[in-house]
Amino acid sequence: MLNTYQFPTFPYVQSEEQRTGQRVRKPVIVVGAGPVGLTAALDCAHHGLPVVVLDDNDTVSVGSRAVCYAKRALEIWDRLGCAGPMVDKGVVWKIGKVFRDERLVYQFDLLPEPGHKRPAFINLQQYHLEETLIGRAAALGNRIDLRWKHRVVGIAPAADHVLLEVETPDGVFPIEADWVIACDGARSGLREALGLPFEGQAFQDRFLIADVVMQADFPAERWFWFDPPFHRNQSVLLHMQADNVWRIDFQLGWDADPEEEKTPERVIPRLKRMLGADTPFDLEWVSVYQFACRQLDDFRHGRVLFAGDAAHQVSPFGARGANSGVQDTDNLVWKLKLVLDGHAPDALLDSYSTERVAAARDNLRTSTRSTDFITPKTAASRAFRDATLDLAEHLPFARTLVNSGRLSRPTPYRDSPLNTPDADADAFADAMAPGTNCADAPVTRDGTAGWLLDALGDRFVALHFLGDDGAAPASDGLADADIPVTTVTVGRRGGDLVDAEGLAHARYDAAAGTTYLIRPDQYVAARWRTFDPARIAAARDRAVART
Numbered sequence: 022m023l024n025t026y027q028f029p030t031f032p033y034v035q036s037e038e039q040r041t042g043q044r045v046r047k048p049v050i051v052v053g054a055g056p057v058g059l060t061a062a063l064d065c066a067h068h069g070l071p072v073v074v075l076d077d078n079d080t081v082s083v084g085s086r087a088v089c090y091a092k093r094a095l096e097i098w099d100r101l102g103c104a105g106p107m108v109d110k111g112v113v114w115k116i117g118k119v120f121r122d123e124r125l126v127y128q129f130d131l132l133p134e135p136g137h138k139r140p141a142f143i144n145l146q147q148y149h150l151e152e153t154l155i156g157r158a159a160a161l162g163n164r165i166d167l168r169w170k171h172r173v174v175g176i177a178p179a180a181d182h183v184l185l186e187v188e189t190p191d192g193v194f195p196i197e198a199d200w201v202i203a204c205d206g207a208r209s210g211l212r213e214a215l216g217l218p219f220e221g222q223a224f225q226d227r228f229l230i231a232d233v234v235m236q237a238d239f240p241a242e243r244w245f246w247f248d249p250p251f252h253r254n255q256s257v258l259l260h261m262q263a264d265n266v267w268r269i270d271f272q273l274g275w276d277a278d279p280e281e282e283k284t285p286e287r288v289i290p291r292l293k294r295m296l297g298a299d300t301p302f303d304l305e306w307v308s309v310y311q312f313a314c315r316q317l318d319d320f321r322h323g324r325v326l327f328a329g330d331a332a333h334q335v336s337p338f339g340a341r342g343a344n345s346g347v348q349d350t351d352n353l354v355w356k357l358k359l360v361l362d363g364h365a366p367d368a369l370l371d372s373y374s375t376e377r378v379a380a381a382r383d384n385l386r387t388s389t390r391s392t393d394f395i396t397p398k399t400a401a402s403r404a405f406r407d408a409t410l411d412l413a414e415h416l417p418f419a420r421t422l423v424n425s426g427r428l429s430r431p432t433p434y435r436d437s438p439l440n441t442p443d444a445d446a447d448a449f450a451d452a453m454a455p456g457t458n459c460a461d462a463p464v465t466r467d468g469t470a471g472w473l474l475d476a477l478g479d480r481f482v483a484l485h486f487l488g489d490d491g492a493a494p495a496s497d498g499l500a501d502a503d504i505p506v507t508t509v510t511v512g513r514r515g516g517d518l519v520d521a522e523g524l525a526h527a528r529y530d531a532a533a534g535t536t537y538l539i540r541p542d543q544y545v546a547a548r549w550r551t552f553d554p555a556r557i558a559a560a561r562d563r564a565v566a567r568t
């Protein structure tokens with residue numbers, strides 16, 4: 022029971038196949054209705070794939086879970102029609118401040134430039150986020166079959182399907198799927214049942230995570246303290262969430278007793294030392310965690326595709342958990358749709374693992390470095406940490422070495438086999454190279470102000486920058502192919518999209534004729550200085566593993 026939130030209960034409904042005892046096969050079953058599983062299901066529905074979601078619970082996530090959602094995750098949820106309510110309910114922020122003792126060491130701005138639809142970050146309790154996703158799933162009608170109180174208790178992979186044994190209040194029944202997306206969290210039962218090693222590092226430190234309700238006048242910023250007077254020799258992190266709920270993470274040290282540290286007798290004095298004896302607050306939630314960073318070596322195991330914490334686990338510093346999980350499904354579902362429709366070979370799904378395993382390695386590396394910096398384990402690493410903080414107070418170069426958690430950004434798929442490399446003659450700036458997620462920009466469509474990413478949607482697009490004559494190129498049947506490529510023109514004064522501010526041109530290093538092939542997950546597959554339908558078709562084929 023929380024002060025600011027009442028947990029909904031979703032009804033258990035016995036399925037037709039359990040009632041009749043008839044075994045059915047579904048195209049896609051998602052296991053787990055957390056942020057990643059629900060996003061996977063929404064993406065399936067958007068791509069016209071009927072999807073069943075199985076969740077062992079009948080409510081949203083309880084407790085101190087994800088807080089910070091990054092711009093890229095919001096862009097994905099925009100594509101799925103549900104970012105608006107999240108941003109409206111959440112706390113928008115972009116400034117981080119790093120303190121040492123009582124002094125501000127430096128501050129950073131995660132999105133200094135204007136001209137993006139979505140902010141650098143919002144903070145929102147995970148249960149609010151999940152409710153929005155569930156509401157969106159309901160709004161899509163029967164495309165998403167969301168089944169509560171359905172616990173997967175067995176899995177038997179076969180060559181052309183996966184058999185799941187599912188336990189409900191009415192007993193156990195079998196169900197088959199062409200493909201299973203395993204989003205069942207860090208303690209994934211599916212990963213366990215398949216005997217897959219989940220290797221990495223557990224950090225020898227403990228953190229008290231407290232959600233506190235208070236009227237406070239801290240700004241909507243990320244504040245991180247090294248060695249503050251109210252919590253000596255340790256670190257503290259503060260974030261504002263919706264409904265005046267504040268997330269405070271206290272580093273406790275390895276010797277801390279997790280059970281004792283959770284008691285109000287220990288927690289309340291800690292909070293009073295931080296907030297001042299006169300600041301009234303209520304405790305919303307308290308927990309003590311030990312963090313770990315680990316991942317699967319392969320996210321694809323036959324017809325079982327792992328995503329989110331089931332595939333990779335990071336420490337919370339940098340907010341790379343849910344944010345990278347949502348990027349997993351963004352990468353996966355369009356590929357699954359093409360494979361299920363017979364337009365792309367099964368091998369396209371190997372690229373899901375290739376691209377997202379590389380992204381997870383990047384996230385793990387960054388998260389591990391942050392955690393090592395925050396919790397130095399040897400005298401030498403503490404001395405390095407303290408010297409870096411000393412320097413950073415006065416010398417800007419040293420600030421780049423301070424690591425209080427580098428915040429989540431999408432990892433580019435620079436080495437992906439799906440990319441068509443730039444031709445030397447095409448000379449482009451590096452920023453939007455193949456494998457990079459598309460930058461947003463303000464544009465006008467049919468006289469109405471809008472955004473580039475909204476115009477891209479979730480299909481293959483040839484984004485073509487017009488010359489002065491404004492003539493659209495002949496697309497030679499690209500739009501009618503089995504995997505269509507839709508040409509979208511951008512001009513300074515005319516075209517499908519008008520780039521009046523010039524930001525799309527600038528961000529895409531575009532001149533007259535410049536053409537980008539954009540994948541359905543809004544990543545650049547290829548780019549050229551001219552529009553050539555044959556090269557676009559070849560790059561599209563490469564982007565779906567057909568060549």
Ligand SMILES: O=C(O)CCc1cccc(O)c1
Pocket residue numbers: 085086087088089230243258260268270337338339340425426
């Ligand atoms: O600001 C950060 O680096 C992450 C904040 C965060 C994310 C998830 C859980 C948590 O307790 C803090």
